[in-house]
Structure formats: C-alpha cells, structure tokens
Amino acid sequence: MEQIGVILLAGLTNGSVYGLVGLSISLIYGTNRVINFAQGEFVMLGVMSAILFMVTLHLPTWAAIGAILVVVVLAALVLELGVYQPLVRRGAAPLTIMIGTLAAAIIATGIALLIWGPLQLAVPNVFSLQALNLGPLMTNAQQLAIIGVFAGLLLLTWYLMYRTSFGLCIRATGVNPRIASLMGIRADRVVRFGFVFSALISGMVGILIGPLLGGQVGMGVTLTVKGFMAAILGGLGSPFAAAAGGVMIAVVEALVAGYGSSLYAEPIIFSLILAILFFRPYGLLGDFEAGRR
Amino acid sequence: MNAFKQPAAAAGDVMLDIKGATMRFGGLVAVNDVSLQVCKGQVYGLLGPNGAGKSTLFNLVTGVLVPTAGRIEFARQDVSKLALHRRSALGMARTFQIVRVFxxxxxxxxxxxxxxxxxxxxxxxxxxxxxxxxxxxxxxxxxxxxxxxxxxxxxxxxxxxxxxxxxxxxxxxxxxxxxxxPNLLLLDEPAAGLNDQETRNLGQLLRKLNAQGLSIVLVEHNIDFMMGLCHRLAVLDHGSKIAEGTPQQIQVDENVIEAYLGRRASHA
Amino acid sequence: MKSLNTARSMLAGPALILLVGALVPLLLTSGFHLRLVTIICIYTILCTGFNLLYGYAGQISMGQQGFFALGAYAFTLLMSAGNWSFWSALPAALLICAGVALLIGIPLLRLRSHYLAMATLCFGLVFAGIASRWIEFTGGTAGMMVPSVKFSGHIVSRTELYYAILLIMVLVLVMQNFIVSTHMGRALMSLRGDETAAQSLGVNVTAWKLRIFILSSVLAGLAGIASAVVNRQVNPSFSEFPILVSILTIAVVGGLGTRYGALLGACVVVIAPQGLAAFGESETIIYGVCLLLFLMFMPHGLSGLIPKLFGRIRRKAASPAPGVVKAGEIKP
Structure with missing residues (x-):
C-alpha cells in the first residue's frame, strides 16, 4: 500500500514534467501545425542557465529565476524569428519546418556543449530537498512544487485559452488558420505567443526538474520525446489531453519500474502507445483532428 | 439545341445507380434520399444552387464520403463503401473542384x-x-x-x-x-475558373469523348454550359432532387424556376 | 527507345560510380583512407533508404538509427550467440528489420506524417535504451565483438570487404533508380502531394507508405550490418542521436529527392571533418547550421546545383535553351 503511494507520487512528479512539455508541444502545434522538436531544449536551457546564474554568477534566487526566464524567452524568439519565420516565408512544408526546429535543437545542444561540457552537473535547488513526511509518504518541497506548478500552469493555460479574447484567437487559429486570418486575427502573433508561452513553461520546468535530474546538455531530446509521447497518447489536438497523457505515461513508467524493472518501462510504453494509436488514432482523449488529414 | 441523338437508354444499360442516397452531418441533412440513374453513353449533369448538396452527392459517388443511408451502385456492384483506391480499377475516374495535380x-x-x-x-x-x-x-x-x-x-x-x-x-x-x-468520367465543376474560350474548348473536348462512348457525370454552376452539353439533368435543392429530365424539360420545370428565380428574387 | 533511355539512365550513374569506386583502393595507400571510403558507402546505403522515404515519398522516419542498430545487433547476435552462418544471419537480420518496421508502421502510417516522425524517434531511443541496459544480452555500453567474416577458411580482408560493400551500394543505387524512374517512383511522389488524388487514381496510399518505410528500414539494417562487420563490433552508439543527425545532414545537404544526393552528402559529411581542425568540439553545431542553411537556402541540396550549372553552361554556349531547366530534378 505504501509502495503504490510512493510510485504514484513519483509518477505524478515526472508526469508533471512530461505533461508540461507535451502541453507546450501541443500549444505550438495548435497554432501552426508544426511540431517543435526543440521543446526539450528549452527545458535544457532552463536547467543549464540555472547553473550559470545561481552557481557561477551567484545571483539571488529571484533574480536568477528572472534571468533564466529571460534566456528561454530570447531562445524562443530566436527560434521563431530565425528558423520558423524564414522557412514559412519560403513556403516550406510543415514537415520541413519540423526538421528546421530539429536543426535548431541540434545547434542549441552544440552551443550548450561548448559552454557547459558533456558532463552531468549538479543543479541548485530553489525549494528544499529536505525529506518531508506527508502522511505515510516521503517527499520533499521541490517535488511538491513541481506538482503545484503543473496544476497552476494548467489552470493558467485554461484561463488564457477559454477566458480571454486572445485565447479565442488562439483557438480560432487552431481550428483553421486561414479563416482566422481572414477574420482579422493576426496569426503570426498567435504563433509567436505560442512559442514564447511554451518556452516560459518549459523554462519553469527546467528550474524545477534540474535538481532532481541533474543538468546534462543532451537531456533535451529525451524530454522532447517524452513530451511527444504524452501528446500523442492524450491527443495532439488539445494541450490538456497532452498534459493528461504525460501523467499517464509517467505513472505507467513508475509502476513498471516499481514492480518490474526500469529496463522494461520504455519498451512497454512505446508498445502501449502503438497499440492505442492503432485503435484510437487521435489519442485517448482527442478526436479534434479526426476530420482533418 | 442538343446536337446529340438521345442515347438508346435501355434499362439494362444503367451504369451508375444511386438508390436513396442520404448523407447527414450531425443534424444537417446534406443529401436527402436522392435516387437517379446514369445510363451508358450519357452526359449527366447535376445542377443546383449553392449549398444544394451537389458536391456532397458527388463525394458520395466518388467515395470520398460514405452515405448514411442508401446505396450507390456502379456497373451493378454496390460501391457505397468501396475504398477510394479500388474505384479506378472498376472504371470510375474523376477530376476535382480545385485542381489536384502532383x-x-x-x-x-x-x-x-x-x-x-x-x-x-x-x-x-x-x-x-x-x-x-x-x-x-x-x-x-x-x-x-x-x-x-x-x-x-x-x-x-x-x-x-x-x-x-x-x-x-x-x-x-x-x-x-x-x-x-474509365467507363464513367466524373467531373466536379470542370469549368470553374476557365474563361469563355477555355470553357468552349472544354465543351468540345467532352463532346468528343462522349462521342467515343464515354459516359460523363458533371457538377457545374454554369447553366449554359450544362444545357448545351448534357443529355439529362438532375436539379438538387436543399439536398433533395427537385427535378430530373432533358435540358428542355428542366428549363420549363416550375420547381427549378422557383428554386433559382424565387431565391434570386428574395436574396439578390 | 525510351525504355532503352530509362534503362541507360538507371545504369549509367551506378556504373560510373562502380568504376571510380573500384579504382579507389589503387589510389589510396593508407588503411585509414580506405576505411573512410567504406564508411561513405555505408552511409550512402543508409541514406538512400531515407531519401526514398523522405525525399521521394515525403514520409519522415527519425528512427533510422534504430534500424541501423537493430540490423547490426540482430546480425551479430545470430552469428555469435545463435551460431548461424553469415548467409543465414544476413537475410534473417534484414527480415527482423522488416518485421519491426511493419509493426511500427501499421498504426502510424494511417496518420499524418509527423506521427511517424515522432514515434520512430521514440523507437530509436527505446532501442538505444535496450542496447545499453540489457547487459546480459547486448553487452551493455561496451557492445559486442563481431566475428570476422570467413568464407571456406579464408578471412575476408579490408579491401575485399570494401569491394563487397561498394558492390552492394551500387546495387542499392540501381534499385533506387529503377524505383524512381518507373510507376513506383510516381506512386511514391504522389504520397507527398495529395493523398486523396493519389487514392482516386488507384494508389493504395497506406500500403505504399508501409512498403517504402519497410524498404528504408531494411536498407538501414543492411548498412548497420555492413558497419558492424567493418568495425568488428556493435555498441549502443549505433542507435544514438548523432547517427540521426548525420543521416539528416547527408540527405538534406546532398539533396532530398535526387538520385545521387545520398552519395554526394555522404562524401561531404565523411570527408569534410578530416579537413577541419578542431572539428570535433563544434561538430554538432556545424551539422545543425548546415542542416538549417540548406533547408532555407538550398532545399535541393548540392544535387540541385548540378542542373543549374548545366543550365548556365548551356546558356553560355548561346544556344536557345530548349525547355525550362528543372530545379532539383536530376534526370541524367
């Protein structure tokens, strides 16, 4: 009984991370039908710049957090202005743009490698890592903060999308970008917002997950792939379905690792997703895309 | 008027047989219990105002949509649910409303x-x-x-x-x-976006093909083009077939006049 | 006449490549250079499959490194643990690649093309995870030794191995040319455009996507086996991200959807690092930047330059250019 509690908590923590990356990918996809292969790199940038600002430069925590978020927003703008826009202007297909974002991810990893080297680095924690007893469960403030931020960001995204007029623009662009732009919605602004907002989310994920995962410049790809898996499992069409998909993946992962061996976790999840896609092509919770191929 | 002799349309020569085709999208009935037969050697036109269900019917025949009810038979074979890529082997070929080339x-x-x-x-x-x-x-x-x-x-x-x-x-x-x-050529608004000269050339081309024995079904807005080309026409309005006959019959059909002129009078 | 032309255009390029390739060992003195040329051949086999899949059919797999490693591991395990002979292990390993591609492809290829991209990338990572952590079976990060290939007691030398791989590469190129110059190539190209139009012309879209995905996976497996035999070992790095980066860079720099883009790209990606000092550290950045610049400014890659070059020469000769120069399409 105790073990399942521990497993579920671990699943929820990792699930928050996968879910937020999945949500970010799905947000951008919703605005422009492009899969951002560099999403995990935003998390990596968050983690690595936390080391830079907190350890190397000794900034106070609040200033460091601000600086980290500035870094990821700048990176998002570079991606949008330097990769996405030029390719769109040249009439590139979404698949080509996707490869473009992958190229950006490769470049980001390469630059990070020059700055931080290939080794795994310790990342300072914002919240205490002191063991905390929560009933029968052992946890710590950092873990709880991740789950809290996950809930908070979900709520914020929901509020933005369903309670503001800008959110209406986002949703309209998601349904049909061409018609939305005919109705006077500045699709380019919506897309830029998608990049910046999702980078902010990923940056925050980076700050929180760094102390638990450690910082390594190659960590982005794994996170991107986990985010994809979350998004496909839940349904690429909706950010919230993607977030739910992330939690599902992480819980399964934790269950397999807890009761079997972590070696089986990834193959099992992969096979599971293939099987689910066979029966529900648009994800467990999504039928948003069903009519559009 | 119609330069062609009416094809000897014996009942055995039915090529395309639409039997009570119905297509619902949620609460909207786009095609409502439409039946019609296209005989071998015919040029058959589908007419109707915008939103009458012509394109939906066309998509049912070409297999892009599967009818909610009813059957579509081609060469006496039920093709209502036949996969898109199996149709060309049966002798159906189509063009698209918006040109789709590779x-x-x-x-x-x-x-x-x-x-x-x-x-x-x-x-x-x-x-x-x-x-x-x-x-x-x-x-x-x-x-x-x-x-x-x-x-x-x-x-x-x-x-x-x-x-x-x-x-x-x-x-x-x-x-x-x-x-x-193909034995049957399905054309979705073939004259859309063509100028007068191109439209005339298209008409000649289609006549030449028909003279070689090819059956043609076409959906088109351009009424003059249709009147000069088709042996038989069906007119759709609000998803239902309101008239069917030769171009001469259609021109004087009261339902058709009302559907077109009545609408024009109240909306234009 | 025209069929003669088709046959000639299918065979002329590969024949020339075979000729040049056969002379190379006579010109090279060091074993290191021979090894580089062998690697070029291996990358060409790998990327020819990827080019058919992405360049021609518009479907992208980011798990080719997984199939590369799968072929190598399956072959090695069958030979060493299973004690199979070379001639039974080779086709069996390729069949395993085809089978796995089939299993992955069936659920994914009905969906939009980015699902294939994402899920195959996941396949690559899953495979890398298994390869490095299932130690008792795969040898973990250290990998496994590959027994040297023997035929009736004679151990195949480096040079002989090179000739064998060169021959395989040339045959792969002939097959590719045959595919792209017939109805198969047209069917593949119709997939990257309008699927409804393709279907209404009788193209079984899902089946063709599956076929080409399986073929490209088998070619990746073949390249993996060649790589295992040449390196005398397999290890998890076969399935890791840098291989995917190389594949993408080769395909995009060489020219997507062109016949000799894979070979051209492989030459550049294998030879260029030799000339650049301190390439090692910034290799990733250089590959990424090249990838991005080519995507933006030269979508037809280096191969795209060739018809332009011919066009310029023809114009300089002051003869009225017959027809329009086709950008990107090389039809020698």
Missing amino acids: HGMSVLDNVLMGFHHTLIDGLLPSMFMAGRVLRRERQLREEGMALLAFVGLAQRAEEMVEHLPHGQLRLLEIARALASG
Missing part, C-alpha cells in the same frame, strides 16, 4: 499516374518483373503522350506542372483521368 512531377508523369491501377502493385513484384515493368513503361509514355496530344498539351509534356496555367491544369486532370481507362 507537384514536383512533370506533366507527362502526372498523366502516367492515371495508369497506376493497371500496373504491377508493390515493390517486390515490380522488381522481380523488372523487364516487363520497363517495357510497359515505354508503352505508357507513348500512351500518355497520345492523351496529352488529345487534350492539346503535348508540347508541355516534360515541363513541371507548377509552370502550367490553371486552364491547362484542368485539361491535364482530364487527361490523367482518361489514362485510367
């Missing part, structure tokens, strides 16, 4: 796509019969060139399709459809 390929290669269903399917079988594939490929090029010459595009055969103007793309689509050796 970019990045030459004009000739686009036409050759039409022969696809007659060729060896699959990578391994083709490789085992490489000699036959290559010989057939040579024949195809000749046949494809003949088709391009027929629609008047022979001199552009080696160009990329991106370089062709809209009117020529329409002809290319027809040549491609003809390559599949």
Whole structure:
C-alpha cells in the first residue's frame, strides 16, 4: 500500500514534467501545425542557465529565476524569428519546418556543449530537498512544487485559452488558420505567443526538474520525446489531453519500474502507445483532428 | 439545341445507380434520399444552387464520403463503401473542384499516374518483373503522350506542372483521368475558373469523348454550359432532387424556376 | 527507345560510380583512407533508404538509427550467440528489420506524417535504451565483438570487404533508380502531394507508405550490418542521436529527392571533418547550421546545383535553351 503511494507520487512528479512539455508541444502545434522538436531544449536551457546564474554568477534566487526566464524567452524568439519565420516565408512544408526546429535543437545542444561540457552537473535547488513526511509518504518541497506548478500552469493555460479574447484567437487559429486570418486575427502573433508561452513553461520546468535530474546538455531530446509521447497518447489536438497523457505515461513508467524493472518501462510504453494509436488514432482523449488529414 | 441523338437508354444499360442516397452531418441533412440513374453513353449533369448538396452527392459517388443511408451502385456492384483506391480499377475516374495535380512531377508523369491501377502493385513484384515493368513503361509514355496530344498539351509534356496555367491544369486532370481507362468520367465543376474560350474548348473536348462512348457525370454552376452539353439533368435543392429530365424539360420545370428565380428574387 | 533511355539512365550513374569506386583502393595507400571510403558507402546505403522515404515519398522516419542498430545487433547476435552462418544471419537480420518496421508502421502510417516522425524517434531511443541496459544480452555500453567474416577458411580482408560493400551500394543505387524512374517512383511522389488524388487514381496510399518505410528500414539494417562487420563490433552508439543527425545532414545537404544526393552528402559529411581542425568540439553545431542553411537556402541540396550549372553552361554556349531547366530534378 505504501509502495503504490510512493510510485504514484513519483509518477505524478515526472508526469508533471512530461505533461508540461507535451502541453507546450501541443500549444505550438495548435497554432501552426508544426511540431517543435526543440521543446526539450528549452527545458535544457532552463536547467543549464540555472547553473550559470545561481552557481557561477551567484545571483539571488529571484533574480536568477528572472534571468533564466529571460534566456528561454530570447531562445524562443530566436527560434521563431530565425528558423520558423524564414522557412514559412519560403513556403516550406510543415514537415520541413519540423526538421528546421530539429536543426535548431541540434545547434542549441552544440552551443550548450561548448559552454557547459558533456558532463552531468549538479543543479541548485530553489525549494528544499529536505525529506518531508506527508502522511505515510516521503517527499520533499521541490517535488511538491513541481506538482503545484503543473496544476497552476494548467489552470493558467485554461484561463488564457477559454477566458480571454486572445485565447479565442488562439483557438480560432487552431481550428483553421486561414479563416482566422481572414477574420482579422493576426496569426503570426498567435504563433509567436505560442512559442514564447511554451518556452516560459518549459523554462519553469527546467528550474524545477534540474535538481532532481541533474543538468546534462543532451537531456533535451529525451524530454522532447517524452513530451511527444504524452501528446500523442492524450491527443495532439488539445494541450490538456497532452498534459493528461504525460501523467499517464509517467505513472505507467513508475509502476513498471516499481514492480518490474526500469529496463522494461520504455519498451512497454512505446508498445502501449502503438497499440492505442492503432485503435484510437487521435489519442485517448482527442478526436479534434479526426476530420482533418 | 442538343446536337446529340438521345442515347438508346435501355434499362439494362444503367451504369451508375444511386438508390436513396442520404448523407447527414450531425443534424444537417446534406443529401436527402436522392435516387437517379446514369445510363451508358450519357452526359449527366447535376445542377443546383449553392449549398444544394451537389458536391456532397458527388463525394458520395466518388467515395470520398460514405452515405448514411442508401446505396450507390456502379456497373451493378454496390460501391457505397468501396475504398477510394479500388474505384479506378472498376472504371470510375474523376477530376476535382480545385485542381489536384502532383507537384514536383512533370506533366507527362502526372498523366502516367492515371495508369497506376493497371500496373504491377508493390515493390517486390515490380522488381522481380523488372523487364516487363520497363517495357510497359515505354508503352505508357507513348500512351500518355497520345492523351496529352488529345487534350492539346503535348508540347508541355516534360515541363513541371507548377509552370502550367490553371486552364491547362484542368485539361491535364482530364487527361490523367482518361489514362485510367474509365467507363464513367466524373467531373466536379470542370469549368470553374476557365474563361469563355477555355470553357468552349472544354465543351468540345467532352463532346468528343462522349462521342467515343464515354459516359460523363458533371457538377457545374454554369447553366449554359450544362444545357448545351448534357443529355439529362438532375436539379438538387436543399439536398433533395427537385427535378430530373432533358435540358428542355428542366428549363420549363416550375420547381427549378422557383428554386433559382424565387431565391434570386428574395436574396439578390 | 525510351525504355532503352530509362534503362541507360538507371545504369549509367551506378556504373560510373562502380568504376571510380573500384579504382579507389589503387589510389589510396593508407588503411585509414580506405576505411573512410567504406564508411561513405555505408552511409550512402543508409541514406538512400531515407531519401526514398523522405525525399521521394515525403514520409519522415527519425528512427533510422534504430534500424541501423537493430540490423547490426540482430546480425551479430545470430552469428555469435545463435551460431548461424553469415548467409543465414544476413537475410534473417534484414527480415527482423522488416518485421519491426511493419509493426511500427501499421498504426502510424494511417496518420499524418509527423506521427511517424515522432514515434520512430521514440523507437530509436527505446532501442538505444535496450542496447545499453540489457547487459546480459547486448553487452551493455561496451557492445559486442563481431566475428570476422570467413568464407571456406579464408578471412575476408579490408579491401575485399570494401569491394563487397561498394558492390552492394551500387546495387542499392540501381534499385533506387529503377524505383524512381518507373510507376513506383510516381506512386511514391504522389504520397507527398495529395493523398486523396493519389487514392482516386488507384494508389493504395497506406500500403505504399508501409512498403517504402519497410524498404528504408531494411536498407538501414543492411548498412548497420555492413558497419558492424567493418568495425568488428556493435555498441549502443549505433542507435544514438548523432547517427540521426548525420543521416539528416547527408540527405538534406546532398539533396532530398535526387538520385545521387545520398552519395554526394555522404562524401561531404565523411570527408569534410578530416579537413577541419578542431572539428570535433563544434561538430554538432556545424551539422545543425548546415542542416538549417540548406533547408532555407538550398532545399535541393548540392544535387540541385548540378542542373543549374548545366543550365548556365548551356546558356553560355548561346544556344536557345530548349525547355525550362528543372530545379532539383536530376534526370541524367
């Protein structure tokens, strides 16, 4: 009984991370039908710049957090202005743009490698890592903060999308970008917002997950792939379905690792997703895309 | 008026038989219990105001949509649920409302796509019969060139399709459809976006094809074009068939006049 | 006549490549250079499959490194643990690649093309995870030794191995040319455009996507086996991200959807690092930047330059240019 509690908590923590990356990918996809292969790199940038600002430069925590978020927003703008826009202007297909974002991810990893080297680095924690007893469960403030931020960001995204007029623009662009732009919605602004907002989310994920995962410049790809898996499992069409998909993946992962061996976790999840896609092509919770191929 | 002799449409010559086709999208009934028969050798037109359900009916016949109720038979075979890619082998070929050619390929290669269903399917079988594939490929090029010459595009055969103007793309689509050796040619607004001269040429081309025995079903807005070309017309309004007959009958049909003129009077 | 032309255009390029390739060992003195040329051949086999899949059919797999490694591991395990002979292990390993591609492809290829991209990338990572952590079976990060290939007691030398791989590469190129110059190539190209139009012309879209995905996976497996035999070992790095980066860079720099883009790209990606000092550290950045610049400014890659070059020469000769120069399409 105790073990399942521990497993579920671990699943929820990792699930928050996968879910937020999945949500970010799905947000951008919703605005422009492009899969951002560099999403995990935003998390990596968050983690690595936390080391830079907190350890190397000794900034106070609040200033460091601000600086980290500035870094990821700048990176998002570079991606949008330097990769996405030029390719769109040249009439590139979404698949080509996707490869473009992958190229950006490769470049980001390469630059990070020059700055931080290939080794795994310790990342300072914002919240205490002191063991905390929560009933029968052992946890710590950092873990709880991740789950809290996950809930908070979900709520914020929901509020933005369903309670503001800008959110209406986002949703309209998601349904049909061409018609939305005919109705006077500045699709380019919506897309830029998608990049910046999702980078902010990923940056925050980076700050929180760094102390638990450690910082390594190659960590982005794994996170991107986990985010994809979350998004496909839940349904690429909706950010919230993607977030739910992330939690599902992480819980399964934790269950397999807890009761079997972590070696089986990834193959099992992969096979599971293939099987689910066979029966529900648009994800467990999504039928948003069903009519559009 | 109609330069053609009425085809000897015996009951046994029914090529396309639509039996009570109905298509619902949620609460909207786009096509409501439409039945009609197209006989061999006929040019059959579907007319109707915007939103009358012509395109939906066309999509049911071509297999892009599966009817909610009713049957569609082609050559006495139920094709209501037949996969899209199995239809060309039965002798159905179509063109699209918005031209759909394959970019990045030459004009000739686009036409050759039409022969696809007659060729060896699959990578391994083709490789085992490489000699036959290559010989057939040579024949195809000749046949494809003949088709391009027929629609008047022979001199552009080696160009990329991106370089062709809209009117020529329409002809290319027809040549491609003809390559599949159809018994029935389905045309979705073939005159859309063509100028008068191009429309006249298109009409002549379709007459020539019909004279060679090809049956044609077309959806079109251009009433003059339809009246001069079709042996038989059906008029749809609000998803239902409101009239059917020869162009002469349709022109004086009261339901049709009301659907067109009545609407024009109240909306325009 | 035209069929003769088709046959000639299918065979002329590969024949020339075979000729040049056969002379190379006579010109090279060091074993290191021979090894580089062998690697070029291996990358060409790998990327020819990827080019058919992405360049021609518009479907992208980011798990080719997984199949590369799968072929190598399956072959090695069958030979060493299973004690199979070379001639039974080779086709069996390729069949395993085809089978796995089939299993992955069936659920994914009905969906939009980015699903394939994402899920195959996941396959690559899953495979890398298994390869490095299932130690008792795969040897973990250290990998496994590959027994040297023997035929009736004679151990195949480096040079002989090179000739064998060169021959395989040339045959792969002939097969590719055959595919792209017939109805198969047209069917593949119709997939990257309009699927409804392709279907209404009788192209079984899902089946063709599956076929080409399987073929490209088998070619990746073949390249993996060649790589295992040449390196005398397999290890998890076969399935890791840098291989995917190389594949993408080779395909995009060489020219997507062109016949000799894979070979051209492989030459550049294998030879260029030799000339650049301190390439090692910034290799990733250089590959990424090249990838991005080519995507933006030269979508037809280096191969795209060739017809332009011919066009310029023809114009300089002051003869009225017959027809329009086709950008990106090389039809020698």
